[in-house]
Amino acid sequence: MSIHPSILSADFANLQAELESIASADAAHVDVMDNHFVPNLTLGLPIVQRLQEVSKIPLDVHLMIDDPDHWVPKYAELGVDSVTFHLEAAKDPLALTRTLRSIGAQAAIAIKPGTPVTDVVELLPEIDMLLVMTVEPGFGGQKLISETLAKIVQARSEIRKRGLTIALQVDGGVTESNISELAELGADCFVAGSAVFNFENRALQISKLRELSGSHSH
Numbered sequence: 639m640s641i642h643p644s645i646l647s648a649d650f651a652n653l654q655a656e657l658e659s660i661a662s663a664d665a666a667h668v669d670v671m672d673n674h675f676v677p678n679l680t681l682g683l684p685i686v687q688r689l690q691e692v693s694k695i696p697l698d699v700h701l702m703i704d705d706p707d708h709w710v711p712k713y714a715e716l717g718v719d720s721v722t723f724h725l726e727a728a729k730d731p732l733a734l735t736r737t738l739r740s741i742g743a744q745a746a747i748a749i750k751p752g753t754p755v756t757d758v759v760e761l762l763p764e765i766d767m768l769l770v771m772t773v774e775p776g777f778g779g780q781k782l783i784s785e786t787l788a789k790i791v792q793a794r795s796e797i798r799k800r801g802l803t804i805a806l807q808v809d810g811g812v813t814e815s816n817i818s819e820l821a822e823l824g825a826d827c828f829v830a831g832s833a834v835f836n837f838e839n840r841a842l843q844i845s846k847l848r849e850l851s852g853s854h855s856h
């Protein structure tokens with residue numbers, strides 16, 4: 639089980655200190671938004687480059703952008719741990735996964751709540767992580783869409799059926815109240831923005847979330 643706090647809910651004027659505050663997490667989740675693929679704008683390559691230079695934990699970059707075919711290699715070349723692009727935005731997702739792996743980054747694909755798991759199953763052997771979005775991408779602090787829960791179960795079953803060991807990440811509305819259920823359904827990598835950064839003691843939040851997600855094995 640891994641916990642990836644999303645720095646979307648961090649203080650953008652103090653990102654280095656905010657990264658230090660989540661040093662006990664497995665990775666920092668970095669939401670890149672372009673105001674085209676989603677109706678919000680966050681940060682891009684130059685900032686991710688500096689985050690990669692100062693971060694003591696791996697970076698998990700979630701690209702919510704148009705034209706990932708152009709941008710994905712540039713993020714991978716920064717040396718980040720993983721790059722997630724959206725299936726809905728990619729022209730050639732298979733080529734992108736292969737490019738990511740050849741550069742040395744973990745390859746991950748995200749699907750929005752309205753995109754069926756069946757759209758991505760063929761690519762499962764080509765990726766290291768599948769991200770099932772549990773909110774509409776674009777903003778932190780939203781409530782988890784309960785209709786996405788069935789997709790977690792389905793995704794876990796498709797992964798298991800193929801004998802794959804890829805991570806199943808959930809992102810959006812993950813809290814202390816639902817993380818245990820999400821783990822039971824089959825998720826093993828949890829993004830949490832407000833459930834970590836809205837609290838003074840981030841280390842405590844991370845350990846609570848880890849413990850609550852803890853005892854399930856897939």
Ligand SMILES: O=C(CO)[C@@H](O)[C@H](O)COP(=O)(O)O
Nearest residue numbers: 646775776778779811831832
């Ligand atoms: O990708 C996104 C939103 O599009 C997420 O990574 C959010 O940052 C999660 O925030 P919370 O729902 O956990 O507050």
Ligand SMILES: [Fe+2]
Nearest residue numbers: 644669700809
């Ligand atoms: Fe995200």
